[in-house]
Amino acid sequence: MSTSTGHELDPRDPVDLDASLTDEEREIRDTVRRFVAERVLPDIGERYEQATFDSSIATELGSMGVLGMHLDGYGCPGMSATSYGVVCAELEYGDSGVRSFASVQGSLAMKAIHAFGSEDQKHQWLPPMAAGEKIGCFGLTEPDAGSNPAQMRTTARRDGDDWVLDGTKMWITNGCLSDVAVVWARTDDGIRGFLVDTATEGFESRPMTHKLSLRASVTSELHLDGCRVPDSARLPEAAGLRAPLACLAEARFGIIWGTTGAARACYEAALDYATTREQFGKPIAGFQLTQRKLVEMAVDLGRAQLLALHLGRRKDERGLAAEEVSIGKLANGRTAIEIARTARGVLGASGISLEYPVIRHMTNLESVITYEGTEEIHTLAIGRALTGENAIT
Incomplete structure (x- = not known):
């Protein structure tokens, strides 16, 4: 049925969302929509069935500028929150696991470094993470601390100039893919954040299996057993929950x-x-x-x-x-x-x-x-x- 203006309802965009987006927002949406159609949708059903994630898309997402896209500087394009949202919608049209990968990378791991890290930490990690060359995860949830993270049992104690971390995190997206884990731990001065290089002795990530949801996504347990990191790994501006x-x-x-x-x-x-x-x-x-x-x-x-x-x-x-x-x-x-x-x-x-x-x-x-x-x-x-x-x- 036509309106008096001659505009016809689009069955695939019933509220005409397209008209409310800017040219820039439509451009990034169309770019990501093509990527999803060409790289995600053809085999996502098979990947879901086999419980595998195509990690090769990381650098492709990086080349499109969508990893940490709403952050400024350090290789991040500093685009609008709405543009970021439009990208999330397109990625999740493909699969929630793909959107979760990008979301954890940009809005959790990179955001933590960008907001609470030192200049050295930002320069070390953010450019390669924005490019998809380095992957991050966010270690907050624990077996006994989900909705109430204040109950976390993971600890970090000072030992000379270092910190020693012990504890377990679970339901961690990207955990087994990551080069760096943002780990939140209890210290004598309250909860603090640490950047743990996943190659550090005492750090281990294990895949969580038997999932019937988010199967085309990497979900992991993180285990820290006497994991020693220097004080330079501590996020200096992060204090408390x-x-x-x-x-x-x-x-x-x-x-x-x-x-x-x-x-x-x-x-x-x-x-x-x-x-x-x-x-x-x-x-x-x-x-x-x-x-x-x-x-x-x-x-x-x-x-x-x-x-x-x-x-x-x-x-x-x-x-x-x-x-x-x-x-x-x-x-x-x-x-x-x-x-x-x-x-x-x-x-x-x-x-x-x-x-x-x-x-x-x-x-x-x-x-x-x-x-x-x-x-x-x-x-x-x-x-x-x-x-x-x-x-x-």
Whole structure:
């Protein structure tokens, strides 16, 4: 149906998000979209099934300037938060594991070095990490310290001019790929961050297996047993939990956008399937109940995209409060997984086949809505901001 202006609704962009992006944002989006189509989508189903990650894409992502793209200097292009978000959406359209790789590299590991590192640390690590030549991971979560990182048991004690680290981190994306691990540990002066070269004696990374989500992603355990590093490995500006939580806020912003990419992939798969799959003599898109599902997915997707865009613009203008980021992650995570589940139903039996992207995205999103803050934690963080009452503890 045409409007009075002659504009027709685009089924693949129902809220005309494209018109709200700048030329620069559309250019980087199109570049990454081509990369995903050519390098990720052809074999992502097989990689998911075999639980492998194509680490060769690191330097390709680096050459496109998307690793640490929102950071300034040291080989980083200093692009807008919205541009970074648009890239996250395109990468997660391919797979959550690809977006997670870039997000951990840029918004966790590189962000920690950029915000809290010394000049020597920045010059040593950031340029090769931006190029994808060196990989980083972010060691915060522990077996007994997930939603409450203040409970961490990993320790760092002074021994002369060095620090000796002991402890275990788990659910660490990129761990077994990394050249440097940003490790958060408890010291006599509180929680501090350390840059641990993964070749250091006493450091070991082990792959976590038996995953049924984020299978095309490297998830690891980090073990530190008498791991000795010089004081120059300590992040000098990082003191207390505020530092790692600031990095998490950056990564969560990428998730707000990334989930819209996964949701779009599921919605488009359902739309394509419904308009070509025939039952009872016509495409199933011709039935009212199927149309209702498609409409609900399109409306919810558009709403999630507009929320991501709004938060991106606000972040570029004046920054975001942590609770605003929580609103975005909570809302868009929920929306994306509901779209995935609805799309799975539209595809019927085909919905559980890796020939289509839906079941892969659906299971990936089960992790995405939990990591970097569960729904419960984000809900209570928002509730605290609304009421002034802390119900988390």
